[in-house]
Amino acid sequence: MKNGAEMKIDPNSSADLSVQIAQAIKDAIIGGELIVDERLPSETELCEQFQVSRSTVREALKRLAAQSLIRTQRGASGGAFVNRLSFEDAYSQQVTTSTLLLSMNAVSFDTACEARFALERACAPLSATRRTPDHLATMRAEIVRQSQLGLTDEAFCASDVAFHRALVDGASNPVLSYQLAGAVEAMQPLMNMITFTARSREEIVTLHTRIADAIENNDAAAADEALQELTAYTLTLKDNVMAARAARDKS
Amino acid sequence: MKNGAEMKIDPNSSADLSVQIAQAIKDAIIGGELIVDERLPSETELCEQFQVSRSTVREALKRLAAQSLIRTQRGASGGAFVNRLSFEDAYSQQVTTSTLLLSMNAVSFDTACEARFALERACAPLSATRRTPDHLATMRAEIVRQSQLGLTDEAFCASDVAFHRALVDGASNPVLSYQLAGAVEAMQPLMNMITFTARSREEIVTLHTRIADAIENNDAAAADEALQELTAYTLTLKDNVMAARAARDKS
């Protein structure tokens, strides 16, 4: 870090010191003053720089570590280092956030479902163009799994997620994969509310096969159409489950 | 929290204690054992429960606070409470994450641009159906701003983001807004690399107007078409900037 840009905090602010310090360091990282793999000053040095105790500095650093902005290493020549945020880190963060967001805010099944399929349709055309044999093989394998009898609803849902994940990854755009896979995976708890009958699984497998075929044939329009039908069918399933529950609760 | 589900950590694990404790509490929140607005045990109680010192407990709590999973309040009847993750919190987290991801991983302009417009095209049809007069007014207002002479490139980009944000919000699906607005906003630093000439701004304003018109007329197909052209035009602009720089560097 260039010495010219000293990080400073405002002692008169009402905010907690560790929050301010974390924010100051975060700003330095976002602003490019601290670059990837650069070592931060040691905790003792940060104490002097910000004129606070070590506990306070440590709490600030833990806040940053929780966001994968830094990593720490013990021992001589150890310390805190600016962490290169990987797609994997970002992805797992997004899954957690999205999952909690959906479960804590009573997002309706319809809303989440609509978002999920809208996003998927966005990358289906790209996937139809770029998919590799690997992506196709994954999709086909998941279809086979979904056809097995005796599969639990959870396992069926998990396979569904894997199928759609392969579809998204087929677009070969890491940014899209990161954004969409999070949304799809976060929806899984909601999807688990649905009980899949043998009949409905058959229908879903048929639609998945149509999607895979379309992707294989580089037919974006067909993929889009199948996805739309899958969207509608999923909503129908949900409505049936809801109606069945309502009838049961009434009796 | 029901007493049956005691949170436990493994003293033999190599992981830091504060990480383990944070994970245990996080799991309890995700698993629904701790519900929104529920109060966690006080720091002293957590010390006893996990058999660690207060510093360690505090570092764990700061990790959770950094992810907006809990909030803390001082004073009697204060403590740490499970936080309801708001769309706003999730949104700002996503912007930070996406921004860092793009800047730290050398994501190409083309990749980010493709992802951005693919996502936008996903919600344009919904926006064409559901947009309110408010959304339209925002879009028109931003178009007016973009037409002003003497606007800096940064201001032009910011207005561009606001325009597209309104387009996304028009879909009236908070999940989509949260996902996409983050992606669009995170792209702004990349977009700022482009220098917009008067001519190119004019072209963009024209396309924006076409999009707004299509949304106003509930014409999803026209909106999609205009967005596609905007995608292509943006990439053209980028190529021109790159070519100009290459030529300058050679001379």
Place this chain on the structure above:
DNA sequence: ATTTTTCATTTGTCTGACATTTAAAAGTCT
């Protein structure tokens, strides 16, 4: 030259203390 030992540095954890904030309880006045 290679291996072992020592050592200094840095983060992780513990202990104890005090400051600050806050709501509730106790007290006081009308």
Place this chain on the structure above:
DNA sequence: AGACTTTTAAATGTCAGACAAATGAAAAAT
């Protein structure tokens, strides 16, 4: 009794100092 003030207890925020554990580098021994 009711409204206002004061006190108190509980909780988080901050500080200070200590030791443990890890780790790389230097020093020493072979």
